[in-house]
Every structure is written in C-alpha cells, then in structure tokens.
Amino acid sequence: MSSKPMPLAKQRTVRLQTLPLSAHKQQQIYELLHAFRLAKDQFLVELAPAKTWGFLDSKRGFRDAMKKAGAYPAGVNVHLVDQAAFDAVDTWVRHIESVLATGDVKAKIWRRYRGDELQRRFAYTCLNRYGWIGEILRGQVPVVGSKELAGLGEKERTQVARYLHRVLRKALSKHENPRAHAERSMSLDDTLYTTFTTSAPPAARPARLGTHTCDPEHRRCRQGHMRQYVEIIGCEPGARIALPLAGVSHVSGNIGLVADEDADGVAIHVVYPVKALGEATGPDESIDWGVTEVCTDAHGIKHGHGLGRLLEEFTEKNNAAGKARGKLHATTRALRKVNPGSRKARRIARNNLGHKKQARWRARAQSGVRTLSGQAVKEVVYGAGNRTRGRGRVPQLAYQRPRRLAAEDLSHLRGKAKSKKLSRICSTWMRSENQGRMVVHASIGGVDAKTANAAYTSQTCPEPTCGYVSRDNRQGDAFHCRNPYWDCNWQGDADHVAAMNLLARLADREIGVYTHHTEVKTILDERFRRRRESRVGARAVPQGTAGNGVQGACVEDGATAHGRTPSKPRGPRLVVGGGDATDSQSPEHAACSGETQRLESEKKRRA
C-alpha cells in the first residue's frame, strides 16, 4: 500500500440564510433545539456502553429499542425524538471513526501484522462493524463468517482480538464520550419539513424590477418576486414553524437547521449531490500544502496566493485585540475592587469585552481562507483558470485533469509548523478545510485523490540520480542539495521539492502511507548509499581495464553503463556562482573534471 485513496465526496453542503425571524419564531426555534438537545444527549449516554454498539450498525433498531424501553419524553413531537435518536447514532459513529483515525489504529494493525496477511485482514474486518468493535471491547472475539478468512484458526483470532482490545482501549481512553452540549443545530430528514413558495409581498420587492417575469415552475427567481418557505416541525406535537428564505433554491433531502447566536435568522444547510465529470486521464500531479500559499504542485507552481498575508493580518489583529482586552479586564477588576457595583466596569464589560466582533473577524478570515483554498484546489484539479461546471465556462477535457493527485495525509497533523505565529487551532481548521475542498473537487473532476507518506519529502534531493537526505538541504523556503559526495547542488523551492517527492511516493513500493518515519529515513539513506557506491565503484575502475565492462573513468559514463541515463539539468535550477553555471550547462563535462578531484580527496580521507 504505497498510497491511500481519499474518500469520495458524493455531496456538498450549501448554506441558505433565512430572513430575520420574529421573536415568536425565534422562541419556537429555541424550544425545538432545546428539546432536540435533551433527547439527543440522553441517547448519547445510552449508547456509551460498548454492549449497545450493535445499534450503531442499525439506526432504526436503536430507535425501536428506545421506544420500547420508554425512553421517549412525553409532550414532545415523536418525529423530533426519532431524529435525535438517529443523530445520536451518527455522532457515535463519527466519534469512533475519529478515534480510529487519531489513534492511528489502522496503521498500527498494518505494522503489527506485516508478516501475516490473514490476521491483518481479520483485524481490518473486525473494524468494519461497530457491533464487532463493541464485542472486542468487551473481551469477545467477533464471529466473522468470511470465506477469505476461513483459513484463520481460533487461536489466531483470539490473539488478534486481544491485540485490538488493547489498542482500541488505549485510543478510546484519550477521548471523552460524546455528549450534546450546544443547542445550535439539528438535522431534519424530508419527513420533518415541507417547502412552499409564495409571491413576495410588494413591499419586499425591489423597486426597479420592471417587467421581469419569473419562472414559478422551476422555482427560480433571483430578483425577489418569489419567496420560499421551509416549514419545519415544532417542539410540540403538530406544531409547525415556517421559515422564510432569503432566496429561492432547490431544497430537498436531509437538511440542517443551524442557529446563529448573533443573527436574528437561522441558516438552512442543504446537501446537493456532486455531479461528476467523468474519469480524468491527465498526468499525475501532487501538492504540498503550505501556509504562505495554499499549495505548491510538482511543477513548482503555487496556488492560492495571499494566504500568508490573510492569516498574518488576522493573527496580528487577534493578538492586538487580545492584549487590549487583557488591559480592560485588569481595569474592570481594579474598578470592582474599589466599588463592586461600578457602573463603569459594567459598561466596559458590556461594550468592550464581548465576543461579537471577534467572531465576525474570525468568520471573515475563515471565509477568506475558504475562498483561497477553493481557488487553489480548483486550479490544481481542473487546470489553471478553470472553474467548476456549475459556472458553465470550462474546457472540461479529461486529459486536462490529473489522473491521480497525491497529497500528504492531514489527519495525522504531523508537526509541520512553518509559522509560529499561526495558532494551532487555526492551522488545524485550515487543514481540514483544504482536505475537504480537495475531496469535493477530486470527486467532481473524476480525479483519484490519494494520500501519500510525506516523511522527509522536503529534505530529500529530488534529483533521481542523487536523493541525498539531510535537514541541512532545507533552509526556510529554499532547498539546496548539500550532497557531500559529489557535486549535485540541486537548488529550488522547498515546497516544490516536497511536491515532487510526494509524487514519487505514489509509485513507491517500499514507502507506504503507514510506514513509520524512522523507517522511511532508513530506506532513503539506503537508496542513497547504493547510488553513492555505484558511482564510486564505477570511478574506481582504472582506465582501459574491462573489469565490469565499464570503459573510461568518467563518472557519467559509468552511470550510463549501469543502465541509468546521464543527469540533465531539470526544473528551475537556480544558478548562484560562476562555477555552478558551467556545471548546470554541461553536467557531463563538469562531472568529469570537477569530480575526479573530489574523488581523490575522498580516497585520501579514507586512507
């Protein structure tokens, strides 16, 4: 397994805003979300013991069992409680999946059972059903009736189950069980709401509409002639709440209701299926995620410019505001010490120490990041200047999109803090955003998105005949190969180098996604050692002797004799000194003259 496919996005979420709601409707929404939260929290607690995890494979089974047990609260719409039960199951499933991902469980299994394919397969199969995971946690061995696993004995199965038990316990102990605390959102399936449209009241219509006629059949009108409502269930049985939307769209399937504390309205999240363009056939591509730009591809082209500035501005603003807040906090404390009921202190707390403005800054920064991230990923997937089909102006030819797209696995969050100023939370959020965009656009473009092992990709020389690994190769954004054995001198951009190496990892048979980074280093060092020795060996043959069929002492001739093509200057090779200039123009010549001297000095050192 040299790379791991990313999940396919079959759908994407679009956020529809409602118009400001009346106080009565806001109160109804609040009651609805409150009842939903209470019910969901109760179900989450019910699902905490591992013996109930069989229900995670069957939502309806869980709902029926809860109904039977009398867990449904009285006086609350039954459909609402059903939805809470389904949601609790979904939340637990997501929780377990994230525990498996952050605990590296699959990678651990892969490493542990590297010699035994059957045991490894059994271990992976056990993770396929949550009921089985529950059984393992209770010390049982799940009964997996698969033909492929028929050859696996009882003893081995027990041993695998015990190992999984240990690993899962440890992974789960690092996380708290999910609970429902916030009363901010809920999901509604299509039995819990209806939609209808009316013509908008004349007062709400823009004055300069003229004779525009809209199309009620397709419910499409961007100019305010029509008003669309989503009518959702209320908290009490039979109650309905009609929410007017700010625009007119297609609303169907499962929708989400999201309340925003600061706004008078709520948002409706609608999920649309992704329309795929068909399989891509272009050359493979890879990207290295960054902080200054969104990403760099294997051709050294940077996408999503301005990300660094955006993040820096936001961080600076946030830090400055934080400092000012600290001072004001101190002032209010001092004022309250003198007079506990100080009016000035109260005024400061109300007007200067709230979170509204902060939240607005953050939302603005996040939407900026989202835009850039989307642009960058679209450029990579559809080609520069291209947009999605939704905008309708794209040369969507299959060969313009890469067949495979490699990126590093972001779910591990391996330490790659390029910017110290950037807060951890911000970068975590950004990474998930990037990955989400990539999954969506890869799915639309028919691109096979993969995650590859990113260990040492920015420290390894990308020159195929070199591959020297050292921390010294990289200084900030610049890469300069410091190969001490021969004159490689490859120079370029560090992110570009990382992307090139990541692309090579796609086809790497030795380095898989789950290979531990220490092992990656060993493999890379070993490869470099072999290259070094084949070079030195070729040179050590005296001129004229046909010991191993090599004629002449020139290094590059030797390399050719070994079946490798002589190196050519590739990529954006920056030339610094005069000596390097000749080197980059005629590598063969330079290698012959310059390197013989180096070889001699090396011989002396060894002697």
Ligand SMILES: [Zn+2]
């Ligand atoms: Zn090199």
